[in-house]
Amino acid sequence: MKSLLMKTAFAGLFALTAGAASAGVTVNYIESDKFADLPFAPWEREQVLKDLSDYFTKLGAQLPEGQDLTIDVTDIDLAGREYPNFRGGRELRILKGTADWPIINLRYSLTQNGQVLKGGDARLADMNYMQRINRMSDSDSLRAEKRMIDEWFDKTILAKKRGS
Numbered sequence: 001m002k003s004l005l006m007k008t009a010f011a012g013l014f015a016l017t018a019g020a021a022s023a024g025v026t027v028n029y030i031e032s033d034k035f036a037d038l039p040f041a042p043w044e045r046e047q048v049l050k051d052l053s054d055y056f057t058k059l060g061a062q063l064p065e066g067q068d069l070t071i072d073v074t075d076i077d078l079a080g081r082e083y084p085n086f087r088g089g090r091e092l093r094i095l096k097g098t099a100d101w102p103i104i105n106l107r108y109s110l111t112q113n114g115q116v117l118k119g120g121d122a123r124l125a126d127m128n129y130m131q132r133i134n135r136m137s138d139s140d141s142l143r144a145e146k147r148m149i150d151e152w153f154d155k156t157i158l159a160k161k162r163g164s
Helices: 002-022 042-060 143-157
Strands: 025-029 067-077 081-083 092-094 103-112 115-125
Touching: 025 042, 042 067, 042 143, 103 143, 115 143
Parallel strands: 025 067
Antiparallel strands: 067 103, 081 092, 103 115
16 A cells, blocks of 8 residues: 555656646755745645745746746745744744845746756845735735746746836
């Protein structure tokens, strides 16, 4: 039974990897155990990284065919601050809108047919994350980070002008 469970887990992992590769986006987390701010619980940390990877992959669907985007995330500081929940369950993340804005540091490379089209280092930060309109659902725990990623992706990767 244990062997069957392991095979199923590996098959699922392979399917996820294959899906991400065909989308043209690869996301790597460089020394994620040293990131400035991720949830305390290991399973929550993994879920946050998976959700961010899935979001980058979703945005990558907008890339022209044949283009590949590689993103190396070097640090994450999520919006708000996390506090232990002494009653059990998930930790509490409190968003105050003061000095707790989201920050993501990354390196990126956009290629086509082996040629680098653009690349570099980026520091995504949004000091006013609580005062700006956000089209993400209020129930999305990464809504501030996703909005910030959207703006970076549109401006830097797709080279969209503001308002277009």
